[in-house]
Amino acid sequence: xxxxxxxxxxxxxxxxxxxxxxxxxxxxxxxxxxxxxxxxxxxxxxxxxxxxxxxxxxxxxxxxxxxxxxxxxxxxxxxxxxxxxxxxxxxxxxxxxxxxxxxxxxxxxxxxxxxxxxxxxxxxxxxxxxxxxxxxxxxxxxxxxxxxxxxxxxxxxxxxxxxxxxxxxxxxxxxxxxxxxxxxxxxxxxxxxxxxxxxxxxxxxxxx
Amino acid sequence: xxxxxxxxxxxxxxxxxxxxxxxxxxxxxxxxxxxxxxxxxxxxxxxxxxxxxxxxxxxxxxxxxxxxxxxxxxxxxxxxxxxxxxxxxxxxxxxxxxxxxxxxxxxxxxxxxxxxxxxxxxxxxxxxxxxxxxxxxxxxxxxxxxxxxxxxxxxxxxxxxxxxxxxxxxxxxxxxxxxxxxxxxxxxxxxxxxxxxxxxxxxxxxxxxxxxxxxxxxxxxxxxxxxxxxxxxxxxxxxxxxxxxxxxxxxxxxxxxx
Numbered sequence: 001x002x003x004x005x006x007x008x009x010x011x012x013x014x015x016x017x018x019x020x021x022x023x024x025x026x027x028x029x030x031x032x033x034x035x036x037x038x039x040x041x042x043x044x045x046x047x048x049x050x051x052x053x054x055x056x057x058x059x060x061x062x063x064x065x066x067x068x069x070x071x072x073x074x075x076x077x078x079x080x081x082x083x084x085x086x087x088x089x090x091x092x093x094x095x096x097x098x099x100x101x102x103x104x105x106x107x108x109x110x111x112x113x114x115x116x117x118x119x120x121x122x123x124x125x126x127x128x129x130x131x132x133x134x135x136x137x138x139x140x141x142x143x144x145x146x147x148x149x150x151x152x153x154x155x156x157x158x159x160x161x162x163x164x165x166x167x168x169x170x171x172x173x174x175x176x177x178x179x180x181x182x183x184x185x186x187x188x189x190x191x192x193x194x195x196x197x198x199x200x201x202x203x204x205x206x207x208x
Numbered sequence: 209x210x211x212x213x214x215x216x217x218x219x220x221x222x223x224x225x226x227x228x229x230x231x232x233x234x235x236x237x238x239x240x241x242x243x244x245x246x247x248x249x250x251x252x253x254x255x256x257x258x259x260x261x262x263x264x265x266x267x268x269x270x271x272x273x274x275x276x277x278x279x280x281x282x283x284x285x286x287x288x289x290x291x292x293x294x295x296x297x298x299x300x301x302x303x304x305x306x307x308x309x310x311x312x313x314x315x316x317x318x319x320x321x322x323x324x325x326x327x328x329x330x331x332x333x334x335x336x337x338x339x340x341x342x343x344x345x346x347x348x349x350x351x352x353x354x355x356x357x358x359x360x361x362x363x364x365x366x367x368x369x370x371x372x373x374x375x376x377x378x379x380x381x382x383x384x385x386x387x388x389x390x391x392x393x394x395x396x397x398x399x400x401x402x403x404x405x406x407x408x409x410x411x412x413x414x415x416x417x418x419x420x421x422x423x424x425x426x427x428x429x430x431x432x433x434x435x436x437x438x439x440x441x442x443x444x445x446x447x448x449x450x451x452x453x454x455x456x457x458x459x460x461x462x463x464x465x466x
Binding site: 060064065087111122127164 | 260261262263264286290309310311312313319322329331332333334335336337338339341342353354355356357358359360361401402403404405406407408409410411438455456457458459460461462463464465
């Protein structure tokens with residue numbers, strides 16, 4: 001049985017060592033926070049917040065305390081707020097240990113495409129390029145194929161790149177896969193009941 | 209010659225202090241109205257506006273720019289409004305020629321004007337946008353960053369290798385005016401911000417030739433402890449007290465008690 005979204009988030013949370021500084025991208029990665037034990041890691045939000053807490057209780061929400069997805073959040077004891085320049089110095093200076101990012105395509109060399117669909121509406125890059133290039137380890141979280149059955153784990157991205165050779169690990173509903181310098185995905189683990197052959201059939205690059 | 213035989217230099221006039229324009233402009237910064245605060249805005253200016261989406265917008269100053277009637281503006285801001293609010297008012301009024309931002313998202317006010325060609329959009333990675341401002345404010349004309357290497361952002365830019373890694377050159381970005389919001393300002397313009405409303409505002413203030421602050425609260429000099437100042441008043445030129453804000457939510461997310 002492939003992983004549910006919640007199981008993918010739980011699997012992603014297992015990638016986070018105690019005491020790590022972690023940035024969670026918009027979408028699927030946001031769910032990872034639900035599986036982190038209290039006090040395990042510090043969440044960084046690129047709009048200027050370290051020590052981000054869960055959504056506020058009803059009635060406590062502050063429109064001036066938000067995450068990078070512009071959702072109302074809280075700040076934990078020990079947390080801090082700062083300006084964008086400081087926030088991106090943390091990212092670009094390699095002080096943020098781990099980034100979990102949503103992805104449209106990941107290549108077997110670790111190239112990441114997650115900001116634009118060719119011919120689609122231009123949404124902008126936000127902080128994705130900085131996070132992908134600056135964080136010490138980048139983990140992509142994505143569905144293994146598009147809704148139309150096209151490959152998203154590919155030999156070479158044909159969507160506009162966010163950053164080249166940055167993704168260390170990919171978590172999909174079918175398992176966990178590492179891009180390699182040889183241009184193949186190393187199978188780290190498979191979701192329960194999923195076979196290598198099943199994965200190979202929906203992956204656009206060789207498996208190791 | 210004794211000191212008493214030399215005429216004392218007057219505070220102004222031909223024998224007074226000389227130098228480039230703008231020296232000594234840190235005297236009276238507090239003005240009594242938004243109209244007065246925006247009096248020096250002109251058509252065609254590049255204006256930076258603080259805020260991450262609608263959070264941290266200087267709401268009264270943003271409205272005031274529309275009322276002032278300047279146009280052909282280049283807007284530099286992380287987003288150009290959302291949900292029809294904030295800087296979307298400038299789009300509705302048709303006073304923007306170009307936007308430099310990192311994210312558009314579902315801002316249909318901008319999407320439609322981009323599609324029609326009315327507004328040009330330059331997408332800049334968010335960290336690069338902040339760093340281009342920081343560089344300008346610190347007198348650095350350009351810098352190298354790995355962000356954007358191997359992507360469309362790198363097109364036409366100088367690429368160079370340092371210690372085995374590839375970087376691209378980004379230029380500093382300055383503006384005629386910065387419009388920012390602070391939680392608290394003293395008379396000299398020392399500022400404090402609130403939570404994530406801070407975002408781009410301090411760094412924008414460092415590089416604009418004229419920084420105008422809408423302050424939620426205005427206090428006397430000395431009321432903010434020097435160690436508690438977020439942005440020193442050297443970067444601030446005009447201050448207007450704005451007590452009322454809408455503070456719109458973009459996505460109001462909560463959890464249940466108990």
